[in-house]
Amino acid sequence: MATIPADRTDPDVALVLACYEAYARGDIDAAVAALHPDVEWIEPEEFPGGGRRTGPAAVAQYLRDSHALWRELTSEPTPYRRGEEIVIVHRIHGRLADGTPHEMTAADVFTLRHGRVVRMHAYADPADVL
Incomplete structure (x- = not known):
């Protein structure tokens, strides 16, 4: 199936993008809403x-723990559609809690039903998805 x-x-x-924005600002409650x-x-x-x-x-505990690893965080999500799934290629960069510069890119595949993330x-x- 094509990813567009x-x-x-x-x-x-x-x-889904609103969830990423909430995570980036450290609002985990909004990220999991x-x-x-x-x-x-x-x-x-x-x-x-x-x-x-x-x-x-x-999930909220995982996201809190993940966010705590960063002192400075920039989140750059790029959305794609693959059928009913939403694929986010997520580039994240900044400084880790110890001050070390760090960046990474991953892909997150979301399944939604009736306006809720179910998976x-x-x-x-990201090549494993795209």
Whole structure:
């Protein structure tokens, strides 16, 4: 299935991008507000704290821990559509808590139903998705 640039005015795309904006400013409650109560959230094992989580509270804790790794953080999400899925190529850069410059790019694949995120699967290498 082809992955194409997404229309940022698409309500589902706008919802997901709002979550990234909330994460970037450290507002984790807003970042998880659109998650379904039974959301499945999968981060690559090689990421700090990576693995599978279920439910908004578990995802919120992961995002808090992840955000705490950064002293300065710039988030640059680029949305794509792949059928019903929203793929975000997420470039993140800044300074880690110890002052070390760091940058990374990952891909996050979202499944939404009725305006709620029901699943997110992240990939360390965007080429694995695109």
